[in-house]
Amino acid sequence: MLDLKVHIDTNSGFCFGVVYAIEMAEDILNEDGHLYCLGDIVHNDEEVKRLVNKGLKIIDHRQLKNLEGEKVLIRAHGEPPSTYELAIKNNLTLVDASCPVVLKLQNRIKNSFDKKDKIYIYGKHGHAEVEGLLGQTANEAIVFQDIAELDLENMPERITLFSQTTKNTDKFYEINRILMDRGITVQTNDTICRQVSNRDKELRIFAASYDKIVFVSGSKSSNGKALYEVCRQKNPNTHFVSHPDQIEKNWFSKGDAVGVCGATSTPMWLMEDVRNTLLRY
Incomplete structure (x- = not known):
């Protein structure tokens, strides 16, 4: 044992x-x-x-x-x-x-579009939420995952900036600062869900508190991939699993303190199954 x-x-x-x-x-x-x-x-x-x-x-x-x-x-x-x-x-x-947070964001984007604003959305290309947001603008808004995608020299003088609700807050404000430093007038709309964005800070503390971390998430979850990286940066002994069957006993040493955590799309029952599997070792 x-x-x-x-x-x-x-x-x-x-x-x-x-x-x-x-x-x-x-x-x-x-x-x-x-x-x-x-x-x-x-x-x-x-x-x-x-x-x-x-x-x-x-x-x-x-x-x-x-x-x-x-x-x-x-x-x-x-x-x-x-x-x-x-x-x-x-x-x-x-x-x-x-989600009520998403609906509120959709309404804000629709109102901006109706006012003929030049709308830019910081979000993942093809993501379901982003497709819903684009639809509020007749697919005319500019979506970007990284500021390197934008032609800063030829952007409008004034833009309205939104974000997918699950993006990183610090990165969003860094993008906002870069745009303003280039002389672009930015009407900034912080539309990031704090329940999701705060997980970043909470997980850093959690990951540093254990010998090993088992991060539980579906392979399709963008949020899961991002939060796994947060854990791994803080604790290199972090392992990603989607199912208890993927756990390997040789990851652990006798008496290890192991933290089990997951994405906003990870059910508690699945993390409990992972915990129960670990306790049998």
Whole structure:
């Protein structure tokens, strides 16, 4: 026996937007036995499998076009206006579990677009949330993941800057400063969710407190990849797993203090499964 001392980070796990979406899905599944969901309800394969086994049916936008008269869940990432227009056309009942923080951001971007602002969005290309934000601007906004993508010499003199809700706060303000230093007038909108961004600081403290870290996340989670790197930078003995079966016993030494943590898309039950596996060593 390795006699590991294992602790789960109480700040890890689902953010409130994901909790809201999953609770809404489970209520309908318990009542109706099935529910369509536009895209993975959360970027965690194990949680998706659990809900699929309860009757959740994952579809994409192509399949949505051929669906009629059904209930369809809009996940926390939100959707562009075109999805709502299609729902009306196909007599679909949308169960809107869009995160309130995302909805507020969509409204702010729509208001700026209506005022003819030059809109720039700091976010990940192709991300579901970002696609929903772009839809508020008829896909006219400029999306960038890194300031190196922008042609600073030929940008408008005045822009309105937004951010995907899950981006890094420090990086956002660094981008804002660089733009202003280049003489660009920036109307800055800090639209980053603090429940998500604060995980960065909390995880640095957590990761430094243990001999080894097991970071639990789905491989599709952008948030998971970013927070894993935060842990690894603070504690090089950090290991990424999506399932308890991926844990290797030789990562640990006898008596190690092991911290288990995860992304905003990682369910607590999965971190508990990881903890229980470690305690059996």
